Amino acid sequence: MPSNVIVGLQWGDEGKGKITDFLSKNFDYVIRYQGGNNSGHSIHINKNRFILHLIPSGVIYSNVECIIGPGVVIDPKCLIEEIKNLESMGVNTSKIFIAKRAHLIMPYHKLLDIYKEEYLGKNFIGTTHCGIGPAYEDKISRTGIRILDLIDKKSFYKKLKYNVKFKNKIFQKIYNKPSISIDSIYDEYMNYSKILSDKFVNAVRKIHTAFSNNKKILFEGAQATLLDIDYGTYPYVTTSSSTTGGVCIGTGIPPNFINNSFGIAKSYCTRVGNGPFPTEINNKIISNIIRDSGNEYGSTTKRPRRCGWLDLVSLKYSCMINGINYLIITKLDVLNNLDSINVCIQYKFNKKTIDYFPCNIESYNNIECVWKKFPCWKQNITNIRDYDSLPNNCKNYINYIENYLKLKIILISVGSERNQNIIKNKSLFYKIFCS
Numbered sequence: 001m002p003s004n005v006i007v008g009l010q011w012g013d014e015g016k017g018k019i020t021d022f023l024s025k026n027f028d029y030v031i032r033y034q035g036g037n038n039s040g041h042s043i044h045i046n047k048n049r050f051i052l053h054l055i056p057s058g059v060i061y062s063n064v065e066c067i068i069g070p071g072v073v074i075d076p077k078c079l080i081e082e083i084k085n086l087e088s089m090g091v092n093t094s095k096i097f098i099a100k101r102a103h104l105i106m107p108y109h110k111l112l113d114i115y116k117e118e119y120l121g122k123n124f125i126g127t128t129h130c131g132i133g134p135a136y137e138d139k140i141s142r143t144g145i146r147i148l149d150l151i152d153k154k155s156f157y158k159k160l161k162y163n164v165k166f167k168n169k170i171f172q173k174i175y176n177k178p179s180i181s182i183d184s185i186y187d188e189y190m191n192y193s194k195i196l197s198d199k200f201v202n203a204v205r206k207i208h209t210a211f212s213n214n215k216k217i218l219f220e221g222a223q224a225t226l227l228d229i230d231y232g233t234y235p236y237v238t239t240s241s242s243t244t245g246g247v248c249i250g251t252g253i254p255p256n257f258i259n260n261s262f263g264i265a266k267s268y269c270t271r272v273g274n275g276p277f278p279t280e281i282n283n284k285i286i287s288n289i290i291r292d293s294g295n296e297y298g299s300t301t302k303r304p305r306r307c308g309w310l311d312l313v314s315l316k317y318s319c320m321i322n323g324i325n326y327l328i329i330t331k332l333d334v335l336n337n338l339d340s341i342n343v344c345i346q347y348k349f350n351k352k353t354i355d356y357f358p359c360n361i362e363s364y365n366n367i368e369c370v371w372k373k374f375p376c377w378k379q380n381i382t383n384i385r386d387y388d389s390l391p392n393n394c395k396n397y398i399n400y401i402e403n404y405l406k407l408k409i410i411l412i413s414v415g416s417e418r419n420q421n422i423i424k425n426k427s428l429f430y431k432i433f434c435s
Ligand code: GDP
Pocket: 008, 012, 013, 014, 015, 016, 017, 018, 039, 040, 041, 042, 043, 044, 293, 294, 295, 299, 330, 331, 332, 333, 334, 413, 414, 415, 416
């Protein structure tokens, strides 16, 4: 049975939550494969506003099984709050499952995240301070504590003791900060274990059984390609594999189990935190218009997002890295009232024009964008549901993106509400999702 992946093509916040929720009615399983509660995936259904950090965006449908996969790092405190919040809004949370192999975010990870950022001074990354980086560091250094360790109290205590002793040395000797005590953390995490343990599963078995039973499976990416630890704008990235390659690593499925990869991009571009952003708009008036009409404030940290024009050079790179089959474009309505739109079609670097994404971020200090200008449509498109009814200027913009990337756009989002979508290629859409 085919499985599908939704992956962000820019620097995050492309609308993965909205689109995953919209598509979820056609799936039996929605699975997160990497990242942690650094994600903020928003879903708007009538007056209900959901922001999901760890729970897959299929959860609003009570029949969809939602798995937080082995590649995710889990802050149990955050997860419990999220579950309670969903329950208070009437959402059934009985089909949320947590991979036993997933690593835990511990209180010392959050402190290390904050102290390291302070230590970096002006070179700070601009992390979400959720402890994501330090938790993945421990995973790679083979000292991490996993969900399954919560079940065995003795083993949990032993691992915690080693880690607290080690981290206290770092706190005191490197950061000149107070040490932390093991007992309060132990009690806190044993309590989390009691609350969550019904949801612990062998996710690899569960996912492979679902494949054997021909279930429909959607993998939901978090962060995005340009924040990927290997292929993003390193070091200004997150610490997981947020590309489609991360699906196999983060869930234990082989590459040939993935059929379609859907790349999702905004009709412009945003970035939160530090790091290169070639198409960033320096004109405050225009960037403020986009920020306000697109509500470009972090779902997790509430930070204002940096705003820029669509960057087709980086988008082409992201499509290549992820093996994208179809594109989804979101937030087209945000451009409704601008006079004109710019799109970056090449970079100028060392007096040469290039159409690839350089690997050395120092190059970005010397990159200039080659722009193509489009007239805007000056019309509210949020109520349009049929592609042919879009204004011509809007269709020209969409066509240009398709031609440049040599990929078909299958879905266009024109508002934050669940139903504010235009299915561009209906027969293809129904064939992929509804057959
Ligand atoms: P994610 O992290 O990729 O899930 O994206 P976020 O939820 O962090 O950010 C996307 C924001 O844009 C959220 O506030 C969504 O409600 C909103 N949004 C999603 N699609 C659209 C759209 O087509 N138009 C508008 N105006 N807002 C959208």
